Amino acid sequence: xxxxxxxxxxxxxxxxxxxxxxxxxxxxxxxxxxxxxxxxxxxxxxxxxxxxxxxxxxxxxxxxxxxxxxxxxxxxxxxxxxxxxxxxxxxxxxxxxxxxxxxxxxxxxxxxxxxxxxxxxxxxxxxxxxxxxxxxxxxxxxxxxxxxxxxxxxxxxxxxxxxxxxxxxxxxxxxxxxxxxxxxxxxxxxxxxxxxxxxxxxxxxxxxxxxxxxxxxxxxxxxxxxxxxxxxxxxxxxxxxxxxxxxxxxxxxxxxxxxxxxxxxxxxxxxxxxxxxxxxxxxxxxxxxxxxxxxxxxxxxxxxxxxxxxxxxxxxxxxxxxxxxxxxxxxxxxxxxxxxxxxxxxxxxxxxxxxxxxxxxxxxxxxxxxxxxxxxxxxxxxxxxxxxxxxxxxxxxxxxxxxxxxxxxxxxxxxxxxxx
Amino acid sequence: xxxxxxxxxxxxxxxxxxxxxxxxxxxxxxxxxxxxxxxxxxxxxxxxxxxxxxxxxxxxxxxxxxxxxxxxxxxxxxxxxxxxxxxxxxxxxxxxxxxxxxxxxxxxxxxxxxxxxxxxxxxxxxxxxxxxxxxxxxxxxxxxxxxxxxxxxxxxxxxxxxxxxxxxxxxxxxxxxxxxxxxxxxxxxxxxxxxxxxxxxxxxxxxxxxxxxxxxxxxxxxxxxxxxxxxxxxxxxxxxxxxxxxxxxxxxxxxxxxxxxxxxxxxxxxxxxxxxxxxxxxxxxxxxxxxxxxxxxxxxxxxxxxxxxxxxxxxxxxxxxxxxxxxxxxxxxxxxxxxxxxxxxxxxxxxxxxxxxxxxxxxxxxxxxxxxxxxxxxxxxxxxxxxxxxxxxxxxxxxxxxxxxxxxxxxxxxxxxxxx
DNA sequence: AGGGGTTAGGAAAGGGGGTGTAGAAAGTGC
DNA sequence: GCACTTTCTACACCCCCTTTCCTAACCCCT
Numbered sequence: 056x057x058x059x060x061x062x063x064x065x066x067x068x069x070x071x072x073x074x075x076x077x078x079x080x081x082x083x084x085x086x087x088x089x090x091x092x093x094x095x096x097x098x099x100x101x102x103x104x105x106x107x108x109x110x111x112x113x114x115x116x117x118x119x120x121x122x123x124x125x126x127x128x129x130x131x132x133x134x135x136x137x138x139x140x141x142x143x144x145x146x147x148x149x150x151x152x153x154x155x156x157x158x159x160x161x162x163x164x165x166x167x168x169x170x171x172x173x174x175x176x177x178x179x180x181x182x183x184x185x186x187x188x189x190x191x192x193x194x195x196x197x198x199x200x201x202x203x204x205x206x207x208x209x210x211x212x213x214x215x216x217x218x219x220x221x222x223x224x225x226x227x228x229x230x231x232x233x234x235x236x237x238x239x240x241x242x243x244x245x246x247x248x249x250x251x252x253x254x255x256x257x258x259x260x261x262x263x264x265x266x267x268x269x270x271x272x273x274x275x276x277x278x279x280x281x282x283x284x285x286x287x288x289x290x291x292x293x294x295x296x297x298x299x300x301x302x303x304x305x306x307x308x309x310x311x312x313x314x315x316x317x318x319x320x321x322x323x324x325x326x327x328x329x330x331x332x333x334x335x336x337x338x339x340x341x342x343x344x345x346x347x348x349x350x351x352x353x354x355x356x357x358x359x360x361x362x363x364x365x366x367x368x369x370x371x372x373x374x375x376x377x378x379x380x381x382x383x384x385x386x387x388x389x390x391x392x393x394x395x396x397x398x399x400x401x402x403x404x405x406x407x408x409x410x411x412x413x414x415x416x417x418x419x420x421x422x423x424x425x426x427x428x429x430x431x432x433x434x435x436x437x438x439x440x441x442x443x444x445x446x447x448x449x450x451x452x453x454x455x456x457x458x459x460x461x462x463x464x465x466x467x468x469x470x471x472x473x474x475x
Numbered sequence: 476x477x478x479x480x481x482x483x484x485x486x487x488x489x490x491x492x493x494x495x496x497x498x499x500x501x502x503x504x505x506x507x508x509x510x511x512x513x514x515x516x517x518x519x520x521x522x523x524x525x526x527x528x529x530x531x532x533x534x535x536x537x538x539x540x541x542x543x544x545x546x547x548x549x550x551x552x553x554x555x556x557x558x559x560x561x562x563x564x565x566x567x568x569x570x571x572x573x574x575x576x577x578x579x580x581x582x583x584x585x586x587x588x589x590x591x592x593x594x595x596x597x598x599x600x601x602x603x604x605x606x607x608x609x610x611x612x613x614x615x616x617x618x619x620x621x622x623x624x625x626x627x628x629x630x631x632x633x634x635x636x637x638x639x640x641x642x643x644x645x646x647x648x649x650x651x652x653x654x655x656x657x658x659x660x661x662x663x664x665x666x667x668x669x670x671x672x673x674x675x676x677x678x679x680x681x682x683x684x685x686x687x688x689x690x691x692x693x694x695x696x697x698x699x700x701x702x703x704x705x706x707x708x709x710x711x712x713x714x715x716x717x718x719x720x721x722x723x724x725x726x727x728x729x730x731x732x733x734x735x736x737x738x739x740x741x742x743x744x745x746x747x748x749x750x751x752x753x754x755x756x757x758x759x760x761x762x763x764x765x766x767x768x769x770x771x772x773x774x775x776x777x778x779x780x781x782x783x784x785x786x787x788x789x790x791x792x793x794x795x796x797x798x799x800x801x802x803x804x805x806x807x808x809x810x811x812x813x814x815x816x817x818x819x820x821x822x823x824x825x826x827x828x829x830x831x832x833x834x835x836x837x838x839x840x841x842x843x844x845x846x847x848x849x850x851x852x853x854x855x856x857x858x859x860x861x862x863x864x865x866x867x868x869x870x871x872x873x874x875x876x877x878x879x880x881x882x883x884x885x886x887x888x889x890x891x892x893x894x895x
Numbered sequence: 896a897g898g899g900g901t902t903a904g905g906a907a908a909g910g911g912g913g914t915g916t917a918g919a920a921a922g923t924g925c
Numbered sequence: 926g927c928a929c930t931t932t933c934t935a936c937a938c939c940c941c942c943t944t945t946c947c948t949a950a951c952c953c954c955t
Contacts, residue, residue: 064913089904125902127949268713299806304799383803384807388703389714389718486912547921
């Protein structure tokens with residue numbers, strides 16, 4: 056339980072600025088110190104210091120000079136892609152997906168492990184994760200020392216500081232010390248969080264929320280949730296469970312949700328909800344693949360492109376439910392941007408977006424609506440593993456200024472601190 | 476439109492600490508530097524510096540010593556009630572309510588002005604405000620120089636920095652430069668904001684949100700809204716309209732709301748909504764005072780105390796609607812505390828709270844719910860004018876460190892800057 | 896080839912902020 | 926009256942960002 060209001064120190068300013076500078080370099084590589092200063096609003100001196108730090112860390116390199124038209128040419132810096140590797144782990148109900156990134160956040164290797172419904176014990180999940188992590192490191196052929204960290208996303212409620220999965224609805228986990236279990240198999244610094252926040256941080260660093268103060272990242276997958284970016288940072292809530300938007304009541308006495316309530320957003324706009332709607336409209340629809348959500352949503356997207364009337368109606372109805380929920384978010388939080396993320400949003404794409412925009416504009420109040428954009432996530436890869444890797448990147452960046460090695464309350468764990 | 480993420484400077488830290496120390500002194504007066512350091516988590520040196528500043532400003536005074544059991548006795552400081560006066564202005568649809576506070580936030584004088592339905596021109600409202608402000612200053616007999624500032628709350632969307640009422644639904648105002656108009660009549664520094672945020676800031680300083688990082692202040696009056704305290708500070712949103720929770724859709728195709736949608740929270744739990752429910756249940760009910768919301772809600776509260784079955788049902792049903800909305804807030808934001816504020820909440824009191832708690836516990840997810848308390852506002856006076864006065868207090872405190880007089884982007888206006 | 900103009904970037908100084916510590920100040924107890 | 930204890934102030938120190946000055950590096954012109 057967080058005690059008292061947030062304690063801010065001047066070091067937080069430094070960390071935030073470090074993030075900002077690196078973000079900018081990753082977004083626009085190569086770039087010059089001058090451009091960085093202009094883009095971040097920091098002074099040249101501060102930018103120079105931070106760039107120096109990042110150069111020392113080997114995260115960026117100097118890559119020549121800009122052409123000059125009289126005057127000393129600007130030195131250019133770029134991400135040093137081979138300066139380190141980041142691993143993002145996306146643990147979901149039925150699979151573990153792991154990606155290894157270079158520092159430019161390009162995917163160097165992938166590994167997937169399927170989990171059968173029965174495999175719900177923490178040790179089993181940890182085993183899959185360890186195998187996949189080992190696999191991507193081997194594939195990419197990077198030396199272990201180059202791996203700056205491993206970010207792990209696990210559904211449910213997570214305490215990132217203690218590394219405990221407090222509650223995972225899929226497997227009925229309660230207070231599983233996941234990070235400690237993983238540390239027994241994985242020798243790199245580990246960071247734990249949940250997929251909602253992973254997607255949000257991915258958008259914040261590399262996606263549609265870059266440079267925005269307030270954003271909502273709506274996550275449309277099997278489950279539904281929202282990552283909240285408020286005041287330029289992630290909002291976590293007192294007990295790390297902010298963003299549970301999927302169980303907002305949309306329809307009084309509506310469909311029964313696994314959370315026990317009726318009419319939750321998730322039951323209408325989650326993949327199973329969409330499938331149910333399709334089934335109700337057209338019980339024998341060829342689009343329906345009863346046991347395969349991905350295949351069904353794919354088929355639905357293709358049918359929409361072919362102007363299939365049933366598919367169009369399913370998407371339109373789904374968009375309406377979704378829009379009702381998003382309109383409430385717009386009114387309540389007045390964000391700059393609402394990002395539609397995760398695989399259902401990516402698959403349904405523009406047609407869904409168009410319907411959502413139209414329907415939101417009918418529901419939301421005019422003034423807040425005018426200030427907010429609704430967009431699809433521009434992130435081409437899996438946002439969850441990217442976001443998880445970003446947590447590792449943030450972690451690596453956080454401890455830069457720290458007295459050498461002495462981690463005080465750093466959330467990072469490594470093999471050297473197994474359990475206890 | 477806010478550009479880019481929030482820019483934090485070390486001065487913000489100072490300001491936040493200054494707030495924190497004064498808040499603590501006001502809450503517990505007299506108190507010692509030692510206690511302040513313990514309560515705020517700051518070092519003794521910092522506390523001493525800040526206390527010194529506040530002493531210089533005349534906002535607090537030294538009031539003797541604590542008894543000692545060996546050792547130098549602790550010096551005690553207390554709010555210097557007569558060190559200044561703050562004025563809070565609550566502009567509502569049908570009245571203007573003004574209170575003058577001493578620095579202990581005790582009410583020294585009140586003034587009310589009624590506005591007839593026709594009186595909707597900005598000049599008329601400004602006239603009422605100026606008259607009431609003049610009245611409280613005269614009543615309290617304070618010299619003008621002692622008035623540190625006037626906080627003004629006006630419904631709708633407000634840009635506190637420019638002092639413009641961008642949109643006020645009651646009177647169909649659009650971009651009225653209210654602060655400039657007021658500055659022609661009022662010679663004190665002026666601060667503008669809306670009642671939602673006024674209530675929130677009142678709770679943050681003096682009420683149930685003190686010392687909490689995340690809180691939601693639910694405002695139950697004629698209109699309904701929520702003040703959001705996130706990360707220890709007020710959340711405003713990009714275009715200053717965060718908190719429009721009253722128009723969250725609660726019932727699909729429900730009651731028609733003046734915002735044009737159906738089923739908004741406000742149509743069920745706002746005072747007019749409650750009256751309508753009473754009318755539907757018992758058309759000729761003696762509790763109903765058709766033209767007087769306050770009287771009706773008062774009567775309802777008394778009837779509940781007398782266990783009148785109709786009144787009990789009205790309150791229970793209202794609580795259910797309210798709870799559905801609050802449960803969504805709890806899930807989404809995971810706050811430490813939800814505060815029920817404004818006159819409807821104050822009037823209906825404990826019976827409403829009990830029903831709300833019970834109903835929220837049925838709707839919200841277990842984990843976030845476990846971390847959040849739901850309470851009635853402990854603030855005994857009008858929270859809106861108190862909050863408005865608090866804005867003035869914050870304003871007075873903000874410019875302390877500033878180079879003398881030179882206001883850079885200070886929101887405060889005074890007579891010396893009339894229009895343009 | 897050598898100077899003048901121009902722009903980049905580093906080094907140092909300065910201001911704001913918080914913290915640790917020595918020593919003065921102000922009590923109690925013997 | 927002296928020792929002990931505790932508070933509180935003053936100062937040095939560290940962190941962070943910014944401003945300013947100066948040197949480095951390049952272009953163009955003569």
